[in-house]
Amino acid sequence: MSQARNADDAVNLSAKLATFSERWSPRVVAQMNDVQFKLVKMQGDFVWHSHEHTDEVFLVVKGEMEIGLRDRDVVLREGEMFVIPRGVEHITRAREECHALIVEPAGVVNTGDAGGELTARNDVWA
Amino acid sequence: MSQARNADDAVNLSAKLATFSERWSPRVVAQMNDVQFKLVKMQGDFVWHSHEHTDEVFLVVKGEMEIGLRDRDVVLREGEMFVIPRGVEHITRAREECHALIVEPAGVVNTGDAGGELTARNDVWA
Secondary structure (H helix, E strand, O other): OHHHHOOOOOEEHHHHHOOOOOOOOOEEEEEEOOEEEEEEEEEEEOOOEOOOOOOEEEEEEEOEEEEEEOOOEEEEEOOEEEEEOOOOOEEEEEEEEEEEEEEEEOOOOOOOOOOOOOOOOOOOEO | OHHHHOOOOOEEHHHHHOOOOOOOOOEEEEEEOOEEEEEEEEEEEOOOEOOOOOOEEEEEEEOEEEEEEOOOEEEEEOOEEEEEOOOOOEEEEEEEEEEEEEEEEOOOOOOOOOOOOOOOOOOOEO
């Protein structure tokens, strides 16, 4: 199933980003084994949450974001990535719209243990 | 172990690329669960090989590369990615030096089933 959803051609991240405008609504663009690559557009503050069973990667494609941790904030600019360890509470923020590539296992819900209105539908492909 | 090797701060891909010049010698820059993110510099032709147990992702950070498959070639430019399915024979090529982020499980050897002199030492962190 996963392989069938991967494109036969190169996946162009900018072209995929142009296919949607909703914020905080990750779109899957590729899958490697059980790991999905999701593009997300962010602006404003997300919600504090954690993922009990997995690490999570953010790689900024455009703009600038902040990953708030309980003891510090990590600023990520274009071409920078960060691994949020499993179980660690975090919040994502962006003053202006920021585009990032999220890498995490398929099935991970964006709001983790927090739930709420920002919870996006999962496994939506761009 | 894996988390301990991840930086407390953002990983800047350009800065990591500036720390080495060897080609075909991937350097790990981050690990998410059992999945490693490796930067590689390529120029010329690699060797035909496959990875029996895992898919493999290439995301071009700078320049242009080609992933040769037995039935076609896939061209990847900056900001483009491709998933090579497990077991599929492939060769990477770059006319001019190209920099890419490889995403694959820890322990995967760069030359896969082919071996040979281009086989790089594994798990070397930048």
